[in-house]
Amino acid sequence: MEKRTILVIDDAADVRRLLAFHLKQKYNVLEAGNGEEGLRIIDQTPPDLVILDINMPKMGGLELYRRVSSETGKPPFPIIVLTVREELGIIFRDLDVDGFITKPFNVSAVIEEVNGVIARRYDKKEEKESELSKRPAKILLVENDRNAFNNIVIAFLNAGYIVNSAKNGMEAIEKILIDLPDLILIKLGLDDIPGDIVCAKLKQMPRTMNVPVILYMPYSASLDSVVEKKICERAGTELIESNSPDILLKEVERQIKKSK
């Protein structure tokens, strides 16, 4: 099978050299030191994936993204953004990309991310499915109440799940983009971004749109049915009106079974 082509666009020569050293074992690697050079290479040799830095002289990553997306609104190839942690929020708001790596990066995390994105975009679906059936499912729990959090985590760990956690919407988004979970369990009432808004954004992004999301809230007798309907429409998912670990566990099991 012909090797796929990865284009690394970063103004730091050491980053390009480090990534090229590792990626060349499996891929053809092209390099550009800024967005302008990157566009020229893309015109001559369309890549299968682009690793893109954001802060670069001449033309930065956001401008390159805009240029390559001008025809259809989306880039014609998957993009993994290399960025500092502080910029994740801006990038999440403005771009639909396939992956994020925060700097200073861990080389093995980059290689894993590249392999994962290539497999998701180009390889057979069955490979992904068989990988999930071999290991315990990884859940991201987004809950801001300590007691509820403890109860839910204990139930899920006892049931054999791997549980990662976040206490608010922004932390959840960062964690989801860095380490994609198999399922997201998110509370509606968070302190920063409401859970339904986080769900809506995740449904729009290619990288996260197929990850099952369960939105829940503690039972409230006063929840208006019209309000509930609006929340569900916005979130693109049902709202579970309970934070009981047993009920959430059953719902998660149902969703995981469905996604396999």
Add this chain to the structure above:
Amino acid sequence: MLLDRKRALAELGIPEEMYNELLQDFVAETESALHNLFEAIQSGNREEIASSAHFIKGSSGNLRIDDLYVLAKEIEFDARTNKDTAVMAQNASKLKASFEELKKII
């Protein structure tokens, strides 16, 4: 420790020879970035301070030179949040001293 070579090699997964070459490139580029940083602090140009510090932060972080990374990160943050340039000058002097130490051991 200014430079934990063993950890850097393990985390970057590259041969020692390549790491040494990257360090030499880092030294050459950082000489010029430090020069720009001091000039920018002198003239109070925060954009330029942040840009030079950002460069040093990125390269030192990639090569796992932690002391330089932490100081450069602080200077960049201070420049972007309008902190007093005297604080940045102090950190830039510490950065320069660590950099001179690094040159002796590589």
